[in-house]
Amino acid sequence: MEHIKENGKALPWFQRFAWPFVIAGGVLSYVALLLVMVLTRNPALFPALLVVGALTTPLAVLLFAMTGRYRTLAPPSLIVMTVLVGGVVGIIGAGLLEGIAGAFGMESVLLVAIVEETVKLIVPLVVLILAYPMTAFGGVAVGVASGTGFAVLETMGFGFVALLERGGGIEAVDSVLLLRGVLAPAGHVAWTGLVCAALWGMRSWRNPALGILAVLGAYLSVIVLHAGWDTALSEGPHVLIGLLSVAALITVTLLAKRRATRTQDAVGPVAERVLSKTMDHGPTETELKQE
Numbered sequence: 001m002e003h004i005k006e007n008g009k010a011l012p013w014f015q016r017f018a019w020p021f022v023i024a025g026g027v028l029s030y031v032a033l034l035l036v037m038v039l040t041r042n043p044a045l046f047p048a049l050l051v052v053g054a055l056t057t058p059l060a061v062l063l064f065a066m067t068g069r070y071r072t073l074a075p076p077s078l079i080v081m082t083v084l085v086g087g088v089v090g091i092i093g094a095g096l097l098e099g100i101a102g103a104f105g106m107e108s109v110l111l112v113a114i115v116e117e118t119v120k121l122i123v124p125l126v127v128l129i130l131a132y133p134m135t136a137f138g139g140v141a142v143g144v145a146s147g148t149g150f151a152v153l154e155t156m157g158f159g160f161v162a163l164l165e166r167g168g169g170i171e172a173v174d175s176v177l178l179l180r181g182v183l184a185p186a187g188h189v190a191w192t193g194l195v196c197a198a199l200w201g202m203r204s205w206r207n208p209a210l211g212i213l214a215v216l217g218a219y220l221s222v223i224v225l226h227a228g229w230d231t232a233l234s235e236g237p238h239v240l241i242g243l244l245s246v247a248a249l250i251t252v253t254l255l256a257k258r259r260a261t262r263t264q265d266a267v268g269p270v271a272e273r274v275l276s277k278t279m280d281h282g283p284t285e286t287e288l289k290q291e
Contacts, residue, residue, distance in 0.1 A: 046173075072141075078134065091154065116188070190246055190248065
């Protein structure tokens with residue numbers, strides 16, 4: 001369990017608060033890339049502009065969600081894998097299913113919301129089944145990772161489409177990247193994080209039926225939020241949905257971090273080492289006696 005700090009010390013401040021630096025660095029990089037591309041008329045910089053514009057805010061939210069006081073709530077390698085694989089699987093699945101629905105005349109805002117909120121859960125469900133001990137406190141982080149991968153790829157796609165539709169006009173791309181990139185935490189990132197927080201939290205319910213109801217409630221809620229976002233015709237509903245989504249994400253993230261911190265404080269570093277061996281290898285009786 002590489003993410004557990006066995007010495008019981010808090011993570012360095014620059015690791016726990018890396019997310020504001022990512023936002024600052026991303027904004028500066030985006031402005032610099034945009035200025036240089038406009039001044040030099042060099043289209044080769046456009047892919048870099050797309051990546052920075054689409055990635056900065058979701059990455060900052062992901063770092064905030066995954067980093068606790070003593071540990072990252074899930075192994076960083078697993079989080080990176082979830083971003084990459086979850087994003088690709090989600091985009092491919094959504095594109096395929098929405099294309100099939102459109103071919104049969106079944107496409108609708110509600111169907112799009114159901115499809116996208118479902119395909120983003122494919123990789124997190126695999127992680128839940130195969131790696132729950134390594135991510136016991138990190139359900140929200142795994143969900144945010146999958147939502148980040150999906151949101152980044154989708155934003156880059158919309159940016160490229162805007163470039164083609166406007167005949168190469170960088171102004172349209174700039175507005176798309178600013179709008180979708182900045183608002184990503186209020187959409188895909190938050191919605192998948194909330195459902196995964198409920199999925200990982202199922203084991204904490206004494207009554208399994210209540211856990212299942214919590215998951216269903218979270219899943220249906222994000223579908224409603226997603227459909228409402230897509231159908232909104234003015235800024236007011238977008239602001240309301242965004243505030244609700246971000247507030248809910250911050251709340252469940254802070255609760256997960258608090259639970260992880262309390263567990264570390266309660267069991268101490270020695271018990272953490274035993275727990276680590278139990279989850280990863282299964283300690284022998286001799287090992288337990290030595291501990």
